Amino acid sequence: MELSQLEVFLAVARERRFSRAAEKLHRTQSAVSQTIRKLEGELGEPLFDRSSREGVLTDAGHVLYEYAEKLINLREDAEESLADLRALQKGKLVIAANEFTALYLLPVLAEYRQLHPMIKITVQRGLGSHIPDDVLQHTAEFGVLSYRPQETRLHSIVTYLDELVLVVPPQHPLASAHEVSIRQLGAESFVAHIVSSPYREKVLQTFQKHKTPLHMDVELPTLQAIKRFVAMGNGVALMPEISVENEVARGELVRIPVRELHVQRKLRVVYRKEAGLSHAAQAFLKVAEMVATQRGGRYRFQKES
Numbered sequence: 001m002e003l004s005q006l007e008v009f010l011a012v013a014r015e016r017r018f019s020r021a022a023e024k025l026h027r028t029q030s031a032v033s034q035t036i037r038k039l040e041g042e043l044g045e046p047l048f049d050r051s052s053r054e055g056v057l058t059d060a061g062h063v064l065y066e067y068a069e070k071l072i073n074l075r076e077d078a079e080e081s082l083a084d085l086r087a088l089q090k091g092k093l094v095i096a097a098n099e100f101t102a103l104y105l106l107p108v109l110a111e112y113r114q115l116h117p118m119i120k121i122t123v124q125r126g127l128g129s130h131i132p133d134d135v136l137q138h139t140a141e142f143g144v145l146s147y148r149p150q151e152t153r154l155h156s157i158v159t160y161l162d163e164l165v166l167v168v169p170p171q172h173p174l175a176s177a178h179e180v181s182i183r184q185l186g187a188e189s190f191v192a193h194i195v196s197s198p199y200r201e202k203v204l205q206t207f208q209k210h211k212t213p214l215h216m217d218v219e220l221p222t223l224q225a226i227k228r229f230v231a232m233g234n235g236v237a238l239m240p241e242i243s244v245e246n247e248v249a250r251g252e253l254v255r256i257p258v259r260e261l262h263v264q265r266k267l268r269v270v271y272r273k274e275a276g277l278s279h280a281a282q283a284f285l286k287v288a289e290m291v292a293t294q295r296g297g298r299y300r301f302q303k304e305s
Helices: 003-015 018-025 029-043 059-086 102-115 131-136 198-209 223-231 241-250 279-295
Strands: 092-097 120-125 142-145 154-168 189-193 215-220 237-240 254-256 264-272 299-304
Touching (some): 003 059, 102 142, 102 241, 102 279, 131 142, 189 223, 241 254, 279 299
Parallel strands (some): 092 120, 189 215
Antiparallel strands (some): 154 299
16 A cells, blocks of 8 residues: 555545546546555555446545555655655754863854754763764764764764863962973872873873872863863863863953963864765854864864765
């Protein structure tokens, strides 16, 4: 049983005559009759009372009529929904990110919402090391990473350049310095993120190279907590620049360059190679590229092989 057969059946039932149904469908009467006979043969039931010149439905015809209407309406609903998806009038976008990489998304998603307000957006939090698997397992369509994944099944686009920066509270003795050295930090109490990362290892190696101790006396679970704790006068911290821009601009924290420490991070948007992107996802990439072009600076849109 095909939808095209049901359309012919409904036309005959509504027009009450095979000839009028044929005219409405722009088909010959014999073609309409043949379609109905084939449908009746497949169902094993007569659908019209042949003793009447009118298209009178049998009991089986009445049952089929109800279901045929539902099926045709469902098809029309599906076609309308697909048209809405193409026009970005509905749909969803799921992105996996961690606390740090989600900060890159904020201006991009703000622009995206302006252009496509009907798309539902979910940014689900995950460990950076697990995000590639989240994308590959279809838990998210995009992932945002601070490292280049080794997984060959993922496309990767560099979208932002960040840097690890030293921040201190305004009342700190070093707050007025234009630059400090690693050795000057040997006596400082650092507030660190409780989750280890490759960048912490780079910092540790740099301090070891300069034979300087690194005192991580406090570990906290979020960047927000670290910023607030340091701003209260409880030590210093090395943090992603993107995470402290507002606090530095407001004077709540002071950023100080460290002469021997230059740790740059490339943020990347990754997605599956073998999967066709949804219309909502394709629109996100266009917005990310537009934001990079308009803002410049640390924003990028560079595809990696």
